[in-house]
Amino acid sequence: MDDSQGVTRVHEHGYVRLVEAWGSDEQIVAAARMSTDGAFRGWGTDTEPGDERLLARLWRDRHTSPFEQAGMSLEVRAPLFVVREWQRHRTQSFNEQSARYGALPYDDYLPSIERVLLGGQSKGNRQGSGTAVPHAAAEAWRTELAGLQERAEAVYRLGIESGISRELSRCALTVSRYSRMRASANLRNWLAFLALRLAPDAQEEIRDYARAVATLLAERFPRTWALAKEGMTT
Amino acid sequence: MDDSQGVTRVHEHGYVRLVEAWGSDEQIVAAARMSTDGAFRGWGTDTEPGDERLLARLWRDRHTSPFEQAGMSLEVRAPLFVVREWQRHRTQSFNEQSARYGALPYDDYLPSIERVLLGGQSKGNRQGSGTAVPHAAAEAWRTELAGLQERAEAVYRLGIESGISRELSRCALTVSRYSRMRASANLRNWLAFLALRLAPDAQEEIRDYARAVATLLAERFPRTWALAKEGMTT
Amino acid sequence: MDDSQGVTRVHEHGYVRLVEAWGSDEQIVAAARMSTDGAFRGWGTDTEPGDERLLARLWRDRHTSPFEQAGMSLEVRAPLFVVREWQRHRTQSFNEQSARYGALPYDDYLPSIERVLLGGQSKGNRQGSGTAVPHAAAEAWRTELAGLQERAEAVYRLGIESGISRELSRCALTVSRYSRMRASANLRNWLAFLALRLAPDAQEEIRDYARAVATLLAERFPRTWALAKEGMTT
Amino acid sequence: MDDSQGVTRVHEHGYVRLVEAWGSDEQIVAAARMSTDGAFRGWGTDTEPGDERLLARLWRDRHTSPFEQAGMSLEVRAPLFVVREWQRHRTQSFNEQSARYGALPYDDYLPSIERVLLGGQSKGNRQGSGTAVPHAAAEAWRTELAGLQERAEAVYRLGIESGISRELSRCALTVSRYSRMRASANLRNWLAFLALRLAPDAQEEIRDYARAVATLLAERFPRTWALAKEGMTT
Numbered sequence: 001m002d003d004s005q006g007v008t009r010v011h012e013h014g015y016v017r018l019v020e021a022w023g024s025d026e027q028i029v030a031a032a033r034m035s036t037d038g039a040f041r042g043w044g045t046d047t048e049p050g051d052e053r054l055l056a057r058l059w060r061d062r063h064t065s066p067f068e069q070a071g072m073s074l075e076v077r078a079p080l081f082v083v084r085e086w087q088r089h090r091t092q093s094f095n096e097q098s099a100r101y102g103a104l105p106y107d108d109y110l111p112s113i114e115r116v117l118l119g120g121q122s123k124g125n126r127q128g129s130g131t132a133v134p135h136a137a138a139e140a141w142r143t144e145l146a147g148l149q150e151r152a153e154a155v156y157r158l159g160i161e162s163g164i165s166r167e168l169s170r171c172a173l174t175v176s177r178y179s180r181m182r183a184s185a186n187l188r189n190w191l192a193f194l195a196l197r198l199a200p201d202a203q204e205e206i207r208d209y210a211r212a213v214a215t216l217l218a219e220r221f222p223r224t225w226a227l228a229k230e231g232m233t234t
Numbered sequence: 235m236d237d238s239q240g241v242t243r244v245h246e247h248g249y250v251r252l253v254e255a256w257g258s259d260e261q262i263v264a265a266a267r268m269s270t271d272g273a274f275r276g277w278g279t280d281t282e283p284g285d286e287r288l289l290a291r292l293w294r295d296r297h298t299s300p301f302e303q304a305g306m307s308l309e310v311r312a313p314l315f316v317v318r319e320w321q322r323h324r325t326q327s328f329n330e331q332s333a334r335y336g337a338l339p340y341d342d343y344l345p346s347i348e349r350v351l352l353g354g355q356s357k358g359n360r361q362g363s364g365t366a367v368p369h370a371a372a373e374a375w376r377t378e379l380a381g382l383q384e385r386a387e388a389v390y391r392l393g394i395e396s397g398i399s400r401e402l403s404r405c406a407l408t409v410s411r412y413s414r415m416r417a418s419a420n421l422r423n424w425l426a427f428l429a430l431r432l433a434p435d436a437q438e439e440i441r442d443y444a445r446a447v448a449t450l451l452a453e454r455f456p457r458t459w460a461l462a463k464e465g466m467t468t
Numbered sequence: 469m470d471d472s473q474g475v476t477r478v479h480e481h482g483y484v485r486l487v488e489a490w491g492s493d494e495q496i497v498a499a500a501r502m503s504t505d506g507a508f509r510g511w512g513t514d515t516e517p518g519d520e521r522l523l524a525r526l527w528r529d530r531h532t533s534p535f536e537q538a539g540m541s542l543e544v545r546a547p548l549f550v551v552r553e554w555q556r557h558r559t560q561s562f563n564e565q566s567a568r569y570g571a572l573p574y575d576d577y578l579p580s581i582e583r584v585l586l587g588g589q590s591k592g593n594r595q596g597s598g599t600a601v602p603h604a605a606a607e608a609w610r611t612e613l614a615g616l617q618e619r620a621e622a623v624y625r626l627g628i629e630s631g632i633s634r635e636l637s638r639c640a641l642t643v644s645r646y647s648r649m650r651a652s653a654n655l656r657n658w659l660a661f662l663a664l665r666l667a668p669d670a671q672e673e674i675r676d677y678a679r680a681v682a683t684l685l686a687e688r689f690p691r692t693w694a695l696a697k698e699g700m701t702t
Numbered sequence: 703m704d705d706s707q708g709v710t711r712v713h714e715h716g717y718v719r720l721v722e723a724w725g726s727d728e729q730i731v732a733a734a735r736m737s738t739d740g741a742f743r744g745w746g747t748d749t750e751p752g753d754e755r756l757l758a759r760l761w762r763d764r765h766t767s768p769f770e771q772a773g774m775s776l777e778v779r780a781p782l783f784v785v786r787e788w789q790r791h792r793t794q795s796f797n798e799q800s801a802r803y804g805a806l807p808y809d810d811y812l813p814s815i816e817r818v819l820l821g822g823q824s825k826g827n828r829q830g831s832g833t834a835v836p837h838a839a840a841e842a843w844r845t846e847l848a849g850l851q852e853r854a855e856a857v858y859r860l861g862i863e864s865g866i867s868r869e870l871s872r873c874a875l876t877v878s879r880y881s882r883m884r885a886s887a888n889l890r891n892w893l894a895f896l897a898l899r900l901a902p903d904a905q906e907e908i909r910d911y912a913r914a915v916a917t918l919l920a921e922r923f924p925r926t927w928a929l930a931k932e933g934m935t936t
Contacts, residue, residue, distance in 0.1 A: 022724035023775065031884050034777075035800035037807075068795030069886050073725070073771055075736075081404060084314075090324035093770030093888060098737040100361040100437065111402060121399040127334040129399030137396040141403075144389045148406055151385065155378045162371040165355040165363030167437045168345060169375075170315060171410040172382055182733050184771050186795060186886070203334065203401045256490035257541070265650050268543075269566040302561030303652050307491065307537055309502075327536035327654060332503040416499050418537050418654070420561060549872060552782075558792035568829040568905065579870060589867040595802040597867030605864040609871075612857045616874055619853065623846045630839040633823040633831030635905050636813060637843075638783060639878040640850055671802065671869045 008212035011205070013107040013178050014077045016212035018220075023070020023187065025055065025223040031066040032058050043223070052223055059227045064188045067224070071186040072217065079109035081175040082206050085197075091189045096181035100167040103160055108149040109176040115204065116142050125201055149174060190217060191228045198232050242446035245439070247341040247412050248311045250446035252454075257304020257421065259289065259457040265300040266292050277457070286457055293461045301422040301458070306451065308417050313343035315409040316440050319431075325423045330415035334401040337394055342383040343410040349438065350376050359435055383408060424451060425462045432466050476680035479673070481575040481646050482545045484680040486688075491538020491655065493523065493691040499534040500526050511691070520691055527695045532656045535692070540684065541652040547577035549643040550674050553665075559657045564649035568635040571628055576617040577644040583672065584610050593669055617642060658685060659696050666700050710914040713907070715809040715880050716779045718914035720922075725772020725889065727757065727925040733768040734760050745925070754925055761929045766890045769926070773888040774918065781811035783877040784908050787899075793891045798883035802869040805862055810851040811878040817906065818844050827903055851876060892919060893930050900934050 006018030029051045030040040044050030058066060078086070087094060097104070111119065116138040120131030152172050159169030185193070190213065196202065197210035218225040240252030263285045264274040278284030292300060312320070321328060331338070345353065350372040354365030386406050393403030419427070424447065430436065431444035452459040474486030497519045498508040512518030526534060546554070555562060565572070579587065584606040588599030620642050627637030653661070658681065664670065665678035686693040708720030731753045732742040746752030760768060780788070789796060799806070813821065818840040822833030854874050861871030887895070892915065898904065899912035920927040 019729070019771075020724050022722050022773075027721070027775075031797040034797040034882065034884055035803050037799060037804055037882075065795065065797050069721075069775055069797065069884055071724070071773075073729075079405075080318075080409065084318065084321075087318075087321060088328070093767065094322070095733040095736040095767050095771065097739060098361065101737050102739055109405065111405065116398060116402065119399050119402040120397045121394075127332065127401065129401055131397070133397050138398070141389070141393050141396050141398055144392055145406055148382075148385055148389045151382055152408065155375070155382045158378055159375050160355075162375050163354045163365070163367050164350060164372070164375055165353050167361065167363055168350065168353040171313075171343065171345065172379055172408060174386065174406060174408050175314065176405040180736065180739075182736055182771055184888070253495070253537075254490050256488050256539070261487070261541075265563040268563040268648065268650055269569050271565060271570055271648075299561065299563050303487075303541055303563065303650055305490075305539075307495075327533065329499040329502040329533050329537065331505060335503050336505055414502065414505075416502055416537055420652070547873075548786075548877065552786065552789075555786075555789060556796070562790070566829065577873065579873065584866060584870065587867050587870040588865045589862075595800065595869065597869055599865070601865050606866070609857070609861050609864050609866055612860055613874055616850075616853055616857045619850055620876065623843070623850045626846055627843050628823075630843050631822045631833070631835050632818060632840070632843055633821050635829065635831055636818065636821040639781075639811065639813065640847055640876060642854065642874060642876050643782065644873040 006216060008215060010078070010208050010212055011109060013109070014079070014209070015075075016209060016216065017075040018216045019073040019075055019182060021070075021072045021216075021220045025221050026051075028058075028066045028070055028187070028221075028224060029054055031069040032063070055223055056227055059224075067188040067191065068186040070221065070224075071184065072190060072220070073182060073184040074213065074216070075180070075182050076209065077178055077180045078209060079176050079205065080173070080179055082209060083179050083181065084175070085203070085206050086183065086209070089185070089189065089193050092183050092185040092193070094181050094183055097179050099170045099173070099179070100165075103156075103166055104170070104173065104177055104179065106153050107178040108153075108174065109178065109205070110146055110149065111142065113138060113142060119204075128201055129204065145176075149176060152177075187217075187221065187224065191224075194228070195232055200233050240450060242449060244312070244442050244446055245343060247343070248313070248443070249309075250443060250450065251309040252450045253307040253309050253416060255304075255306045255450075255454045259455055260285075262292075262300045262304055262421070262455075262458060263288055265303040266297070289457055290461055293458075298422045301425065302420040304455065304458075305418065305420040306424060306454070308447065308450070309414070310417055310443065311412055311414045312443055313410050313439065314407070314413055316443060317413050317415065318409070319437070319440050320417065320443075323419070323423065323427050326417050326419040326427075328415050328417055331413050333404045333407070333413075334399075337390075337400055338404070338407065338411055338413065340387050341412040342387075342408065343412065343439070344380055344383065345376065347372060347376060353438075362435055363438065379410075383410060421451075421455065421458065425458075428462070429466055434467050474684060476683060478546070478676050478680055479577060481577070482547070482677070483543075484677060484684065485543040486684045487541040487543050487650060489538075489540045489684075489688045493689050494519075496526075496534045496538055496655070496689075496692060497522055499537040500531070523691055524695055527692075535656040535659065536654040538689065538692075539652065539654040540658060540688070541650060542681065542684070543648070543650050544677065545646055545648045546677055547644050547673065548641070548647055550677060551647050551649065552643070553671070553674050554651065554677075557653070557657065557661050560651050560653040560661070562649050562651055565647050567638045567641070567647075568633075571624075571634055572638070572641065572645055572647065574621050575646040576621075576642065577646065577673070578614055578617065579610065581606060581610060587672075596669055597672065613644075617644065620645075655685075655689065655692065659692075662696070663700055668701050708918060710917060712780070712910050712914055713811060715811070716781070716911070717777075718911060718918065719777040720918050721775040721777050721884060721886075723772075723774045723918075723922045727923050728753075730760075730768045730772055730889070730923075730926060731756055733771040734765070757925055758929055761926075769890040769893065770888040772923065772926075773886065774892060774922070775884060775886040776915065776918070777882070777884050778911065779880055779882045780911055781878050781907065782875075782881055784911060785881050785883065786877070787905070787908050788885065788911075791887070791891065791895050794885050794887040794895075796883050796885055799881050801872045801875070801881075802867075805858075805868055806872070806875065806879055806881065808855050809880040810855075810876065811880065811907070812848055812851065813844065815840060815844060821906075830903055831906065847878075851878060854879075889919075889923065889926065893926075896930070897934055902935050
């Protein structure tokens with residue numbers, strides 16, 4: 001729970017931080033063995049296979065309940081449009097910064113020029129991006145967006161300084177404004193989150209967060225991650 | 235399912251529309267009677283009490299499972315900041331308009347001058363509003379907000395017309411932009427939604443939507459609503 | 469909601485009855501079209517494909533949220549060991565007969581001789597059955613079980629008649645005793661239920677109930693069922 | 703995770719064992735402070751109040767989401783009728799011993815004579831017990847139940863030894879047979895579990911398990927428990 005550990009930066013102002021993890025690869029095996037009256041026995045050796053085979057079979061057969069016996073609690077700072085997608089995962093538990101209770105700090109997500117240059121509307125995937133944008137157009141739009149974010153902040157501040165409530169003043173914020181939350185879920189859910197949010201048709205911004213989540217998960221649950229990552233785009 | 239029925243307008247561009255309801259006050263009683271091997275018998279008369287007494291006892295004792303045997307599916311058009319609060323209700327099912335798939339129509343929520351005049355930051359309730367704002371300040375801020383929304387639309391359109399993907403161009407949208415969704419839940423959940431979102435400390439905008447939901451619920455489930463509304467601010 | 473309709477008998481004393489269904493194949497398409505700002509347009513003709521293609525794509529890509537906008541509420545009578553498996557589906561809503569509130573009627577599940585003859589312990593699937601049992605052994609065991617059920621009822625009744633509470637007297641009931649419940653879920657969940665409970669490795673008794681559920685689902689949602697049943701064992 | 707620690711015996715053959723807990727009273731406060739951009743500051747002193755006031759306010763106002771950021775995973779051995787009630791808590795995660803995969807060990811719950819003597823059917827509460835049962839009747843029924851359990855085991859074993867599958871042979875088991883499971887939930891859910899299962903109208907047997915859960919919770923989350931236990935019957 002040391003704040004200096006387990007923090008992964010995402011873009012200029014965002015991050016994912018491990019608050020706490022519980023359970024382990026071994027506990028998942030032990031939970032699965034509940035059905036057969038057994039417990040975790042050990043991982044295999046060069047000559048003798050071990051409980052990694054059970055873990056693999058559980059995963060392959062989508063026998064996912066043992067993966068509910070472990071989990072992670074994370075702290076996340078991300079733009080509102082990313083938070084919106086994240087919170088569609090309804091079996092996670094969230095505690096988010098309230099823009100009604102306090103003014104949101106002035107940090108907005110401004111896509112890098114590299115991101116905009118490759119952020120053209122995809123032809124094949126109507127939801128996605130990935131085609132090239134001419135340099136001048138990319139620069140021009142990015143400058144416009146930066147100007148808009150500045151003006152949005154000005155209108156937001158004007159509201160608050162005029163005595164208008166924070167809840168109403170926030171109408172001026174764009175969805176690129178950063179928010180912060182704790183997100184807690186069991187491993188079954190985190191793996192479902194990653195399957196969707198690491199996929200090539202996910203938006204690049206949330207994929208970057210998903211990669212950070214995957215890194216934290218892999219450190220704590222290396223054998224589970226070794227299984228789960230197959231078939232995922234990482 | 236006639237589109238002309240069950241539509242309640244909310245503010246200038248929003249609405250709540252009943253797509254479908256299932257179950258009934260009588261089915262809730264019948265579900266509760268499952269435990270005692272009985273069924274719905276009838277509502278009382280002037281001289282003889284009936285199943286409204288069972289319904290009241292269930293509600294009072296928070297025996298809420300029978301209220302899961304009925305529900306409503308709604309279509310909602312609301313600003314993003316309202317949708318965000320709405321989707322924190324994790325036992326609802328949502329299908330929402332995708333800003334990645336198609337450009338969001340140019341409709342933003344501009345609070346009425348009456349709303350802004352009474353939308354000053356509350357002193358007692360750090361989250362709320364309700365104190366008076368001087369007329370000049372209210373007018374000035376509202377004009378600024380309208381200008382910002384116009385500029386946001388311009389930057390959004392510029393992005394799309396420059397070939398930048400919709401998913402990236404939407405960084406320019408403010409949280410006052412309208413989205414549209416279907417929200418489906420059982421009655422137990424709708425009543426929990428209303429208890430929170432009709433409350434005086436809820437933001438005025440979502441309270442207006444909650445009132446529209448309450449009206450639809452009251453029409454289809456009048457006896458349940460008669461019980462539930464006590465203790466709620468409506 | 470006519471009791472004479474939609475009742476499917478299962479074994480000697482069990483049944484599945486449709487209480488109510490909501491939504492439709494068309495509403496599922498309409499919910500999916502929410503993302504693209506469209507609505508249900510129509511099913512295809514011989515020469516022109518229609519919305520069945522969208523439905524198929526949703527299903528194939530596991531884009532399951534539109535299937536949450538429809539559902540069924542069922543009444544079920546089944547032995548306790550079947551109810552136990554059923555209630556592991558945690559996103560269903562249940563109202564079950566209470567053995568604390570009233571004595572359970574004297575109906576037990578006695579497997580047919582045909583079931584016992586083919587109910588030998590499976591070798592390949594440690595959970596299952598399916599090998600042959602010698603006729604004499606099958607008859608002998610079935611007779612023993614019938615005698616045990618009779619004695620269990622006698623001990624149960626003795627408790628209740630001696631003034632011992634129903635909640636304590638039920639210690640004498642076997643898991644073959646019948647219970648009754650309402651089970652309500654959206655279509656996404658019913659399809660997940662069927663995928664697990666129609667599968668060859670599910671216990672024969674719950675498969676029989678799952679078949680009854682599938683029949684009701686197919687009547688009301690024929691196009692959805694046509695898609696979903698592929699890959700399921702029915 | 704030492705097996706010798708955190709085990710609480712319940713009745714003759716049952717227990718509750720702490721597998722793991724995560725989060726803490728301090729983490730709950732920190733999650734709540736997320737909304738106000740703060741963190742856990744400290745508990746109060748004699749002269750200066752501290753974060754216990756925030757915790758109390760959260761609890762009183764049913765602002766329960768911070769309590770989802772902590773939890774416990776338990777191993778439980780209990781009779782089937784207790785497991786049935788337990789598993790109605792649908793936001794818990796379960797891994798249970800499978801009677802299809804292996805034969806259940808021969809342990810049944812036989813209520814103590816003291817329990818039966820006070821286990822008469824309640825008059826006021828149709829679900830409960832608590833009135834006196836004559837000594838002779840109590841003894842007689844308990845002897846009958848013990849005999850039935852013995853015979854049930856004999857029929858169960860006869861089935862298995864005759865080659866009849868475990869899944870079918872279990873028809874002979876009574877609901878007093880012991881099962882074993884892991885149950886994992888966040889603190890919000892455990893507190894809801896305790897509110898229902900410690901209550902005077904809960905069955906005595908599950909109350910005994912709830913008391914064991916409460917003890918484990920109190921050790922790890924003493925300040926949360928101090929708040930929550932008010933209004934609960936412990």
